[in-house]
Amino acid sequence: MRGAWGESAACAFLEHRGYRIEMRNFRTRFGEIDMIAVQGQYIVFVEVKTRKDDRFAAAREFVTPQKQARILAAAQEWLQSHPTRLQPRFDVIEVYGTEDSPLPPRIHHWENAFGG
Numbered sequence: 001m002r003g004a005w006g007e008s009a010a011c012a013f014l015e016h017r018g019y020r021i022e023m024r025n026f027r028t029r030f031g032e033i034d035m036i037a038v039q040g041q042y043i044v045f046v047e048v049k050t051r052k053d054d055r056f057a058a059a060r061e062f063v064t065p066q067k068q069a070r071i072l073a074a075a076q077e078w079l080q081s082h083p084t085r086l087q088p089r090f091d092v093i094e095v096y097g098t099e100d101s102p103l104p105p106r107i108h109h110w111e112n113a114f115g116g
Contacts, residue, residue, distance in 0.1 A: 006050025
């Protein structure tokens with residue numbers, strides 16, 4: 001499944017850059033957060049969008065205002081049950097490629113992509 005492959009690629013990408021992955025696929029009645037990570041002073045809520053290519057649209061364009069609202073609500077629920085002094089941040093990671101490609105995926109990381 002392309003989504004799971006993309007999330008694994010994004011996870012490895014973040015870990016290579018010093019992020020500590022706290023949780024993957026956090027689900028609530030409001031929605032899902034693909035990844036929750038810690039980087040410095042931030043607790044980072046990450047939405048991963050995986051596409052074969054960006055010929056028709058950038059993957060981040062699929063993080064609509066409605067999707068952002070669901071992620072924000074899910075993050076609030078997570079924060080209520082996991083108190084932290086870290087500053088929340090909402091990132092989007094685009095992963096382009098396919099699992100069976102001999103080429104590594106192209107990954108774009110948009111820090112602080114949205115927020116409330």
